[in-house]
Amino acid sequence: MVILAKNPIHSVLYLVITFFTFTIHYVLLNAQFLAVVNFIVYMGAIMVLFLFVLMLLNLNKETEPMKSVLVKIMGAVAGMCLLVTLAGSLRTLEASNPLILKKPEIGLVGNLGKVLFNEFLLPFEISSILLLTAMVGAVLLAKKEPKKI
Amino acid sequence: METIVNTLQGVPLNHYILLSSILFTIGVIGVLIRRNVIIIMMSIELMLNAVNLLLAAFSAYHGDASGQVFVFFIMALAAAEVAVGLAIIVMVYRNTKSIDINSLNKLKW
Numbered sequence: 001m002v003i004l005a006k007n008p009i010h011s012v013l014y015l016v017i018t019f020f021t022f023t024i025h026y027v028l029l030n031a032q033f034l035a036v037v038n039f040i041v042y043m044g045a046i047m048v049l050f051l052f053v054l055m056l057l058n059l060n061k062e063t064e065p066m067k068s069v070l071v072k073i074m075g076a077v078a079g080m081c082l083l084v085t086l087a088g089s090l091r092t093l094e095a096s097n098p099l100i101l102k103k104p105e106i107g108l109v110g111n112l113g114k115v116l117f118n119e120f121l122l123p124f125e126i127s128s129i130l131l132l133t134a135m136v137g138a139v140l141l142a143k144k145e146p147k148k149i
Numbered sequence: 150m151e152t153i154v155n156t157l158q159g160v161p162l163n164h165y166i167l168l169s170s171i172l173f174t175i176g177v178i179g180v181l182i183r184r185n186v187i188i189i190m191m192s193i194e195l196m197l198n199a200v201n202l203l204l205a206a207f208s209a210y211h212g213d214a215s216g217q218v219f220v221f222f223i224m225a226l227a228a229a230e231v232a233v234g235l236a237i238i239v240m241v242y243r244n245t246k247s248i249d250i251n252s253l254n255k256l257k258w
Contacts (some may be wrong), residue, residue, distance in 0.1 A: 008185060008187055008188060011188055011191060012191065015191050015194070015195065018172075018195065018198075019198065022198055022201075022202055025202055025205075026202075026205060029205055029206060029209045030209065031205050031208075031209065031217055033217070033221075034201075034205055034217055034220055034221070037221065037224060038201075038224070041224055041228060042194075042198070042224070042227075045228065046194065046227070046228065046231050049231060049232070049235055050187065050190075050191065050231075050235070053187065053235045053238065053239060054187060056239070057238075057239070057242050071181075071182070072182045074181075075178055075181030075182040076178055076181075076182065078177075078178075078181060079174050079175075079177050079178035079181060080174070080178075082174055082177060083170060083171065083174040086170040086174070087167065087170065090163060090166055090167060090170070093163060111214060112214055112217055112218065112221075115214040115215065115218055116218050116221070119215070119218075120215075120218050120222075123222060124222075127222055127225045127226070130225065130226065130229055131225060131228065131229055133229075134228075134229030134230075134232050134233050135232065137232075137233050137236070138232040138233050138235070138236040139236075141233070141236035141237055141239075141240050142236040142239050142240065
């Protein structure tokens with residue numbers, strides 16, 4: 001649905017539905033912190049950003065040029081080959097045990113925060129620097145070119 | 150309610166692997182068959198999310214919290230990537246008045 005919809009805005013809305021199912025999966029896996037972060041960051045921030053850019057560029061009525069049928073068929077066949085390869089490699093695995101949560105409390109906010117700020121403190125800080133550079137870069141790129149005097 | 154939760158949590162790990170593979174493949178096909186840059190970036194998001202789901206499933210399966218921390222880092226990286234990528238798309242659209250991926254073939258030789 002995401003990749004087949006002609007209208008990019010419909011595509012974004014289907015992607016929002018897909019991410020909502022991801023959130024439900026995280027809740028089922030008892031990873032509540034990830035569920036909340038997925039809900040806020042992906043469905044809140046990123047999808048709104050996509051919709052904003054789509055409406056800023058005013059592309060909703062335009063039907064963009066599609067690739068030729070040959071390229072489409074080749075892409076679909078290549079993707080299906082990838083899927084068949086992955087599924088074939090999975091068939092050699094025996095059916096694993098049911099996914100029983102051994103420690104069901106690891107996904108809660110408190111425990112995850114303890115791990116995050118004890119073992120992963122340096123990557124956490126580095127990711128903050130990454131976000132800062134991304135913000136500066138986005139502002140610089142999207143800014144209009146200054147008028148040459 | 151408790152039985153429903155127990156049944157849903159009894160899904161084998163293979164099913165999660167298969168679901169993630171299918172979603173990843175959808176993302177790859179989306180990158181291959183579309184020419185709209187924005188839809189290509191959405192397919193990339195789909196692939197990142199498939200990997201996230203698989204990491205979270207393995208993390209819950211092994212009872213190790215590191216996987217979920219890694220998923221958190223991937224989400225931060227995806228947010229940064231989307232911000233920069235959409236800024237680049239806006240700039241390209243301003244220069245070429247098109248979001249067709251084939252208008253960016255100046256680097257071809």
